Structure formats: C-alpha cells, structure tokens
Amino acid sequence: MSAEPRDILDMNAFDGNADGEDDDTLLNRRMRNVGAASVLFYKQPIEMVRGRGCWLEAADGTRYLDFYNNVPSVGHCHPGVVAAIRHQLGELNVNSRYLNATTEMYLERLKATLPTRLSNILLACSGSEANDLAIRVAKIETGCTGFIVTKTAYHGNTSAVLELSPAAFKRGKPPPHVEVIPPPTAAAYGANIAGGFTDAVCRAIHALRGRGYGFAGLICDPIFSSDGIFPHPAGFLGTAATAVRSAGGVFIADEVQPGFGRTGHMWGFERHGITPDIVTMGKPMGNGYPMSGMATSPELLAKLCEDFGYFSTFGGTAASAAAGLAVLDAIRDEGLQENATNIGAYLAARLQAIAEADERVSEVRSAGLFIGIDLCRDGSPSEPDPGLADQLVNSLCERRVLIGSAGPYGHTLKIRPPLCLTREDADFFADALTETLRTA
Ligand code: PMP
Numbered sequence: 411m412s413a414e415p416r417d418i419l420d421m422n423a424f425d426g427n428a429d430g431e432d433d434d435t436l437l438n439r440r441m442r443n444v445g446a447a448s449v450l451f452y453k454q455p456i457e458m459v460r461g462r463g464c465w466l467e468a469a470d471g472t473r474y475l476d477f478y479n480n481v482p483s484v485g486h487c488h489p490g491v492v493a494a495i496r497h498q499l500g501e502l503n504v505n506s507r508y509l510n511a512t513t514e515m516y517l518e519r520l521k522a523t524l525p526t527r528l529s530n531i532l533l534a535c536s537g538s539e540a541n542d543l544a545i546r547v548a549k550i551e552t553g554c555t556g557f558i559v560t561k562t563a564y565h566g567n568t569s570a571v572l573e574l575s576p577a578a579f580k581r582g583k584p585p586p587h588v589e590v591i592p593p594p595t596a597a598a599y600g601a602n603i604a605g606g607f608t609d610a611v612c613r614a615i616h617a618l619r620g621r622g623y624g625f626a627g628l629i630c631d632p633i634f635s636s637d638g639i640f641p642h643p644a645g646f647l648g649t650a651a652t653a654v655r656s657a658g659g660v661f662i663a664d665e666v667q668p669g670f671g672r673t674g675h676m677w678g679f680e681r682h683g684i685t686p687d688i689v690t691m692g693k694p695m696g697n698g699y700p701m702s703g704m705a706t707s708p709e710l711l712a713k714l715c716e717d718f719g720y721f722s723t724f725g726g727t728a729a730s731a732a733a734g735l736a737v738l739d740a741i742r743d744e745g746l747q748e749n750a751t752n753i754g755a756y757l758a759a760r761l762q763a764i765a766e767a768d769e770r771v772s773e774v775r776s777a778g779l780f781i782g783i784d785l786c787r788d789g790s791p792s793e794p795d796p797g798l799a800d801q802l803v804n805s806l807c808e809r810r811v812l813i814g815s816a817g818p819y820g821h822t823l824k825i826r827p828p829l830c831l832t833r834e835d836a837d838f839f840a841d842a843l844t845e846t847l848r849t850a
Pocket of ligand 1: 535536537538539541564565566567631664666667692693
C-alpha cells in the first residue's frame with residue numbers, strides 16, 4: 411500500500427505560504443498572527459462572511475453548500491438559537507456558582523435524552539475539556555492509567571487527551587500507557603467485527619497490564635469519525651463494552667461527533683444498545699456557542715470530587731444553557747433526527763448508485779447524516795487514494811460544495827451537513843460529486 415498516514419490537521423489544509431503581492435491580505439495577516447500553528451482549509455483559503463441553514467456565503471458573494479462542518483448542526487445562524495443567546499446575554503450571563511433557572515432547565519432537558527444512570531453532568535466549553543474530565547474520572551475510579559483508543563482516533567488537544575489522539579501525531583506515536591487498536595473494519599477483523607474488535611480490546615487490556623499501567627478504560631467515538639466512519643453493523647460495540655467492564659475498566663463514549671441527532675439517534679451509542687459509563691459531548695451542543703459536557707453516574711463523579719472539585723468559568727453559564735436549550739428545541743420541533751434518518755438514507759442511496767457506477771468509489775458507509783465515501787485506485791479497495799480525495803475536495807469546492815476527508819490516509823470523504831438538509835441540497839451534492847468524478 412503506497413499511501414502514507416497523515417495527521418488530522420493535514421487533511422485538506424492550505425499548504426502555501428503568505429502571498430507575496432499584498433502585505434495586508436487576510437491570508438498574510440493570518441500567517442503573521444498565528445505563525446506555524448495556522449491551519450486553513452483549501453488550496454485557496456476562503457473568507458466567509460455569512461451563514462444560513464446549510465449554506466455559507468463567501469466575501470466574493472459565492473454561496474457554498476456546507477457538507478463539512480458538524481457544529482452548526484441545526485443550521486448556520488439558526489434564528490431560534492441566535493435569539494435565545496441574544497436574549498440571555500441581554501438579561502443575565504453569570505457563571506454556574508449562582509443559581510439560575512435556565513441552566514437547571516437545560517440540564518434536565520439534556521438528561522432526559524440520556525440513560526437514567528448518567529444523571530450528573532459537568533458542563534465545559536470544548537470537547538477536549540470534556541474528554542480530559544472523562545479520563546480523569548476513569549483513572550480515579552480504577553486507580554489505573556492505561557487507555558485503549560483506535561488507530562486514527564482524535565479526542566482533543568489538552569496534554570492528556572492529545573496522548574489519546576493518534577490522529578494528531580505528526581511524528582512519533584502515543585506514549586506507552588496508550589494502547590492503539592485497529593478501528594472496526596472488515597479489513598482488520600473480517601466478517602466478525604464485533605468479535606474481532608472485542609478480542610483486540612482484550613489483547614490491549616492484557617498488554618497495558620503487562621506494561622504495569624493497568625486498565626483504566628476504552629474511549630471511542632461510536633461512529634469512529636476520524637478513523638473513517640464505521641457505523642456497521644449496529645450493535646458491534648456491545649461485546650467490547652462488556653469486556654471493558656469485566657476487566658474493571660470504564661467505557662467512555664465520545665459523542666462529540668455523532669451526538670445530538672446526526673445518526674438519526676440522539677446519541678451514537680444508542681445504535682449499539684449500550685449504556686456507557688461516561689458520555690462526552692461538544693461540537694453541535696450549542697450550534698457554535700462553545701459548549702461541552704461530560705455525563706456520568708453520581709457514584710463515579712463523587713469519587714472524582716473527593717480528589718478535585720470541578721468548576722469552569724464559562725461552562726454552564728446562563729447564555730450557554732440558553733443556546734443548548736434552543737438546540738434541543740430545534741432538534742425536537744423541526745424533526746431533525748427524523749430528517750437525518752430520511753434525507754441521510756436518500757443521500758446514501760444516491761451515493762451508493764455513484765459507487766456502483768465508478769470503481770474508484772469503493773465503499774459508502776452511513777448512519778443518518780454521517781456518511782463516509784472511500785476512494786481507491788484501480789478498483790482495488792486495498793489501495794486507498796488520498797490524492798483523488800484531495801482532488802475531489804478541491805474540485806467540489808469549485809462547484810460550491812464544502813467537504814472534508816478522514817481516515818488514516820485521508821482517502822475517505824467525510825460528509826456531515828447540517829441536519830436541516832433538504833432533498834434538493836442532497837441532490838445538489840450528489841450531482842456535483844458525479845460531475846466532479848467525471849472530470850477527475
Ligand atoms: N472528540 C472528537 C471525536 C472530536 O472530533 C473532537 C474535535 N474534532 C474533539 C473530541 C475535541 O473537541 P474540541 O475541538 O471542541 O476540543
């Protein structure tokens with residue numbers, strides 16, 4: 411296999427330098443201001459000025475269909491969310507050490523979507539913080555430091571969770587308290603994905619114990635988004651979760667990507683019929699207002715709080731709760747889970763037809779509006795083609811569609827449009843992909 415593994419920020423990244431002509435372009439200013447850490451999408455970075463529903467508008471007036479970004483999940487600049495934040499910011503925005511009814515109402519509405527066992531929720535501002543808390547809970551509960559993650563997982567950017575994010579490593583690999591296992595693919599485990607994945611978890615537990623770290627837990631994104639999107643067969647995580655518990659570990663579902671309705675279910679773990687010990691969430695939680703959370707049982711949380719209290723200045727403010735409530739309202743009132751299921755199935759069927767007609771498209775995998783499309787060379791699924799993925803991502807952009815890539819080599823097109831996607835939007839994408847493949 412000739413494709414090289416790529417780190418997550420390398421996918422569809424601008425790789426040029428400042429443009430020499432005019433010192434005051436936004437691009438030059440960005441390069442000066444952020445330096446080596448500047449990460450921009452696309453060969454020609456785009457300046458965006460407005461968003462509505464599934465569409466973004468650039469400074470030059472071009473409108474783009476956004477299939478890239480799963481944060482504005484109920485639609486860019488959703489009027490209900492904007493009004494709720496604006497209203498709350500105009501009334502009161504205090505931290506969670508004061509009582510306020512909006513925050514309590516939000517927590518109760520959020521808890522109603524989760525298994526009853528997970529009845530305590532800590533609010534923070536980023537998925538990274540939520541996962542950082544989760545691994546702290548798991549370490550304190552088990553007295554161990556060993557974790558299992560999948561090969562191209564990404565769980566965030568604090569020092570602790572970066573170590574559990576192989577996808578973020580440009581060189582080197584996770585430290586020895588982290589055991590990396592293949593994601594749930596037929597290529598790794600054959601037809602018995604549940605059995606193969608569970609065996610890999612058990613071997614990893616054994617290895618962590620052998621190295622003296624013990625086993626604290628398995629953290630996984632139930633849709634395995636940065637690994638390349640592997641939702642099938644639904645239920646395959648069940649036996650792995652059981653194995654984790656029998657070994658005394660904690661099962662952490664990182665719902666930062668699939669959570670809040672995208673798979674047609676409120677939570678990605680529901681498709682697997684499991685109740686995690688800890689659920690973390692973020693991205694679409696505030697539709698762009700920075701919010702995240704960690705839900706767990708009162709027993710696990712109490713142990714954490716014996717060692718450290720928890721407070722976040724911005725986590726759980728009244729304004730963030732107002733944003734979160736408006737997101738839950740939109741999901742319910744606009745039938746967005748149902749829409750994710752129905753339009754997701756319609757779009758997946760169109761993409762399947764494209765795959766059947768083109769041997770370079772080796773597989774389409776989907777759950778609701780989370781879809782992965784694998785690209786390969788010469789009709790050979792074992793020959794991933796990240797070059798074609800890069801080409802399609804940039805050509806689709808020229809056809810006014812924004813899309814990202816994922817997987818170890820970046821050969822999987824990653825589809826995550828807002829959940830208010832219409833059939834016309836789905837057709838716009840499928841037609842653009844057909845045309846783009848025709849000329850690629
Ligand atoms: N978990 C997963 C699965 C993610 O995809 C991400 C972000 N891409 C994170 C955690 C970290 O979230 P944040 O960037 O909000 O810290």
